[in-house]
Amino acid sequence: MLTNLFNSRSSVQRKIVLSFLCFILFPLSLFSYASLSISKQTIRERAISGSLARLGLIADKLNIMASDLSSISTLYFSNSSLTDLLKTPSGIGGYEESTKRSFFVKTMINYKYAYTWLDYNTSIFGINGFELHTLYEGKKIGIHSVESEPWYNDVLAANGNIVWVTNPSSKLKSTVDDDYYVSAIRELKDFESGEMLGLVFISVGESFLYDQYRDRLQRDEQALLVDQDGIILSAPDKNQIGRSFHDYVQGNTSLSADSGNFTARLSGQDMLMTYNSVGKTGWKIISYTPIQSLYADITKLERLTLVILILIVAVSIIVSYFIARRLSVPIQRLARSMKIVEMGDLSERSAIDRRDEIGELARKFNSMVARIERLRDRVRVEEEMKRKTEIRALQSQINTHFLYNTLASIRSMLMIDKPEKVDSVIVALVKLLKRTLSEEGEYIPVAEEVDNLSNYVKIQQARQADHLRVLFNIDEQIVHEKMLKFLLQPIVENAIFHGIEPKLEPGTILIRGYRSEDGAIIFQIQDDGVGFKNRAFGEKDADVTETVLGESSGKGLRNIRDRLLLHYGKDAGMRIISRRSGGMEVVLHLPAADRSEETP
Incomplete structure (x- = not known):
């Protein structure tokens, strides 16, 4: 029968019921403890009551003695x-x-x-x-x-x-x-x-x-008499006479009440002490009985009860351990599998093979995790395809926009410049397009991005002549860092066509790159062109990012912002500032992260 109870087909409910049966030990122990405690308390109360009654009789006799001695002194008086x-x-x-x-x-x-x-x-x-x-x-x-x-x-x-x-x-x-x-x-x-x-x-x-109280005490009970100052004036041990009671006894020895009881140590033993007052003298008559002697019968019963409880505990531990192991080990194994899945490993499967409720739970868990793993893989594939499609679409937009503006510049040069100068510009354009439109990864070193931008600037300076000046201030600490390619050129292009060209006098573009305190890479592209058309003179620097990106001419800048979000996430950013001193400033924030190589 015991084998059938613990086989894999038995229900968890039956195992739990059997486990609760083992808790009979708890009420049995509680009952035994309560019975012994009540018995001890009853014996203690009876001992205290009897002792106080005997001390009361002794106190009455001592009061009579005091009254007679007082009467004798009055006769002399x-x-x-x-x-x-x-x-x-x-x-x-x-x-x-x-x-x-x-x-x-x-x-x-x-x-x-x-x-x-x-x-x-x-x-x-x-x-x-x-x-x-x-x-x-x-x-x-x-x-x-x-x-x-x-x-x-x-x-x-x-x-x-x-x-x-x-x-x-x-x-x-x-x-x-x-x-x-x-x-x-x-x-x-x-x-x-x-x-x-x-x-x-x-x-x-x-x-x-001493004779007044010696014969009135019970077996194993002794007494002593102390005066109003707590000095022992009578005791079985005559060596203690004249000594302070509070020094003689260890523990709480307060005698402030007319009568009472307390437990203290005397001669290395725990004693139940009761006391009563001799009203006419202020003395205290104190009796003491060893606790061990008082509870002698209870001690024997305690030992017997303890032996029985130890046997019950031993049997209960064996049975409880076996039951708990059958119940808890599979649940713990399933919990560990859940923890592994929680940490992100969807390949985890529970190896529990049972025919009860725990086995059914394990099978449902494995089925659920398998479905989640399939869904995750499908979502990953779809997200990757979507991301690559969006990146290629943006890249195509950027390349088309760049190519259109550059060809428009060459067309203008054909009308006013010599063929040799136009040829050099076309050669520079070919080199730039070859690097920009190559099948390399999306990320390139900062130094290469700056070099690409320099080629583009040469093309524009050939067209603009002395009307355009471009300054570079790139921190050497970031030149080997990877960044998303083709970020700076559209911004510089936008500054030339919308800021410098409409300006009558020559203009300057300053390109700065450095690392911020939080490890991010910062690029600042400033121009002293015509600035924001709705700018009011005398105002402080103003953030016009949303306004500019909302205009039809801000398509190239919108593409840059979208690429930043796709590649770097929400920690990346772009701000467009209308400067108080004139011109515009674009600030790129590339967060410190693993800028690993990506394939288009």
Whole structure:
């Protein structure tokens, strides 16, 4: 069956239908990709939702911790006994001070037992030198030792409100039972005067903070706590505490929203990170889960799907290639044949031999090209015959016109000149006619055309005597160039008979030849004869080409123009100018081209 499907008799339509069947691969791949993408997205959304819920619970617990620590600081802030101790100058009333201190120590113990779930330490520093710690009993540290810390002015600016500071000072490390800690710092004031009495530090160790979220995370999920400045204050890896979170994690780590998620790299792994805010402290609790772990099941499914797709692709490529080759190769061959024909080679024929639609198209193409080739050959023959007939007709007109005018000149000389002079003119005429009417090609060198013109001028000067002067100014660079013969003589003849002869005084004809900048050959034939009969004195040079060619006396010039168009095409031209200074000027423009020899 497969052989019948691909034999030369099967239609292109059937092959195309079979090719489209191979595109089942595309929807199958699209479906597999969409399914895996949707599954990944669903897993990601569920992971984010669950993580945010867990982080919300952790944040609530940390907010409760912050509220309790704030309440404890308020108890100290409003304790009258503490106020008295901080207002009393140090060293005055030692017994009374000792009694108050003892009483206050008991109060601190009572406060600590009131919040048994909290593991915190308290430090109080007075301006008067009073100092008391729940843990530390060593040498006095003194409030002046922390006045240079960057957070000190923030505490004063808070005007009695709590400022949360991570690891406030290395000098206070001995007052807590942890290597890393965070303190709720508050200014103590005199209620009556508003003066600062000291500072109270309620400090919580990193170990206590870590315990608040450690057991609430899922498998493969970890978390860390950062302060309002993005500094890590609690993490599984204790070496990262105190480091900037944005330096620790690679990628877009913006924490500007209250909660959110993003993907970043941590320890060389892509991580799904979610975060939530601890509103009372400005901290962020951030959880992170390896993407690889998150998509572990999907990865297995992806590999299985990929293997299946690779097998389908391999089979589809083989089948598609075979089908495409059967379809496209003949079409490509036919297209190449069309391109060759388009370039002008009508001998090209398509070698496709099939019995389907492509074969039929090739046969129609060959038939069409054969007909076009026959028509082209016939048109070429007809055009060549027409061109030669027109050229010979024009040449015949020119030769007849020239011969008539020359014989008329000789007739006039017979009446007024000696026989010897007439004989020399007749000899010159014979030479000129022999060269002009020869069976040579239509194109001759410029030098030969000028030589022919010189013979003609001699004939006319013999008749005109001193009444005619002819000057030649031909550039040596063009004397070997080929040009259409018998172009200049009719123009000079026209200048003599219609310009110089009607003039009473002697006249001059100037013949110039040169090459223009675009490579064309230019001939200028100027005379100072009577000029154009309708010329108004004082006007500038005027182009009278169409006017002159339209007159009955312009037959010779019309023949020259027609010969130019036949031989050189539309780029050639002839202009007839009525000169302001008197006389006429004819300008011939022979375009730069291959002036190869032609046969008549």
